[in-house]
Amino acid sequence: MAIDNERLDRSRRFYEDGFSIGRLEITPDDFWGWLTILPVLGLYTLIALIPIAFAIVASFHSIHLLSPEWQFVGLQNYQKVFRIDEFWGSMWRGSVFMVGSTLLQLVVGVWMALVINKITRGGRILSTFVFTSYLIPTIIVAMVFQFMLDPTDGVLHWLGVDKIGLWEGYLFGNTGTTLFGTVKLAMLATVIISSWKFAAFVTLFTLAQLQSIPDRFYEAAKICGATTWEMFRDITLPRVWGAILVVVFLRAVFMFNKYDIIWQLTQGGPGVSTKTMPILAYDTTFQTSAYGLGNAIAIVMFLFLMAGGIVYLSVLNPSQEVET
Amino acid sequence: MSTLDDTDGDQEFGRSFRIPYQYRSLAYRVALYGSGVVLTVLLAFPLYWMAQSAFKTQTALGGFDLLPLGDAFTTATFDIVMDSVVANYLLNSIIVTAGTVIFVLVVSLIAGYGLARFNYRGKVGTARFLLLGYMFSPIVLAIPLYQIWKSLGLINTYIGLILALSAISMPFAVWLMWKYIQTIPPSVEESAWIAGAPRWRGFVDVVVPQTKPAMIANAIFAFAIAWGDFTFSFIILPSADATTFPPGLFRMLGSSTWDTGWNEFMAVALLVSLPPLLFAFFLQSYLLQGFKIRAL
Secondary structure, eight states: OOOOHHHHHHHHHHHHHOEEETTEEEOHHHHHHHHHHHHHHHHHIIIIIHHHHHHHHHTTEEEBTTOOOEEEOTTHHHHHHHHSTTHHHHHHHHHHHHHHHHHHHHHHHHHHHHHHHHOOSSHHHHHHHHHHHHHSOHHHHHHHHHHHTOTTTOHHHIIIIIISOSSTTTTSSSTTOOGGGOHHHHHHHHHHHHHHHHHHHHHHHHHHHHHTSOHHHHHHHHHTTOOHHHHIIIIIHHHHHHHHHHHHHHHHHHHHHOOHHHHHHTTTOSTTTTOOHHHHHHIIIIISOBHHHHHHHHHHHHHHHHHHHHHHHHHHOHHHHHTO | OOOOOHHHHHHHTTOTTSOOHHHHHHHHHHHHHHHHHHHHHHHHHHHHHHHHHHTBOGGGTTSOOSSOOGGGBOSHHHHHHHHSTHHHHHHHHHHHHHHHHHHHHHHHHHHHHHHHHOOOTTHHHHHHHHHGGGGSOGGGGHHHHHHHHHHTTOTTOHHHHHHHHHHHHHHHHHHHHHHHHHTSOHHHHHHHHHTTOOHHHIIIIIIHHHTHHHHHHHHHHHHHHHHHOOHHHHHHOOSTTSSOHHHHHHHHHHOSSSOOOHHHHHHHHHHHHHHHHHHHHHHHHHHHHHHHSOOO
């Protein structure tokens, strides 16, 4: 039997450094590297990849939730999506919720970060509450605010109707209805309450960025006679701008897909006044049992987000600014 | 211009119309601390109102007393709550949250170490790929997830929920750990190998103790996700008394079978909010440190 020298060399090399499967040469770095990430990838495949693939396949079928029979209908579901009565309305309301709550979170979140960063006394108390609001389960936030807005026992009602009388018959409509029962104000209330919980996310990112600005920048500016506003405009703002662009992107994506807080506060009502895209998808899937159509809505949402995301990232290019 | 005094600087530039330094400083302080007070009140008031209502009798709820005093004060709400199915929900939540935090910490530590220390093919691509799943609305994943978990026999098991919750925390946790371990110089670890320690000893004894801030940040995020999760608990633990508290409470709110007042709900809310509050209070400074590692 002739000895294949080249092969022998290679096997000797990989005996020390790695091994090969057929033609695939695997170095120890490849082996150990992939081994360390394998559990994460496995989990991720199970929880995200397979379900997403499943959703894409399902969107081409007509499926009643309770029957195992899948009927291939091609693009029919997608045609139906745009003809759903509430589709454009939900898209509009979803966008209002996304933009409104992202902006409110941005303003309040950055404000909180600036205050926590500069404050010397009481900062611990404020940051404790900032983090608590973020860590508290959504269901609790929904419950507490529903209680505070309760028409008989709620503190805001007591304040507005019994004591000051400011919003009786005005903000709340008739006495006995909650803010959530008022078509005009339900969306506003949902935006404010979800911002109460999620503004902390903006604060965390902004604060991290603020704390990475070296003190010597401000000292130098002070020596040059800069005012507080000038220091903010010329040192602070350019430094946190990149983080703000990223955080706006993340929050907008999360808020667009957010459904638990809306569902727990209003269930999409009154009427359809807080029915956003995820609520429409949920309703279509579980209420009307049209699983294929529900998935088609989800895919449309996903494509909408992707398109928006690509535009946002290519216009503003935040990664470049964060790298500094 | 050698002086640090602001007023001198102003005069040098001839801006005498400006508000004098000491008043400007005062206005700035009022704005700063005023903001601090306003924000604290806005954030704390709902929690305060929840806490004080938990100790009120049902009839005293409607009024506005800053503290439940005299006849209004009661602890009976907590007895009712702990006797009911809620105690069971809480226990389930504690098991699931503890399991998730431990699992996330161990797995993200190993994956983060791999990303930071091994130069394997496809490394950056895999890390980016993990973030893609965030773009997908979780409700869509509900039915496929249910079917996959059912075929794996994971429905109505703690393990099933722990795996699902860990998977959502994982991309961020791995990413944070990766970036953090990169900041630890490899030379420390290498000196341990030269002294004869195998590679895994270097990892366990040298690297792991140094990742404390990143581990605390990861623990807090995994805790927040697991403690507050609604969707996955709802799908994976469908049996009514084996579930965790978020879907449990939602069912109670929706049904009239559990005849309760707001004060009892607020008692549950208080019990459930205490762990996050304690977490936030004791770990806030660590969390800030953890975030200092280059935010995205």
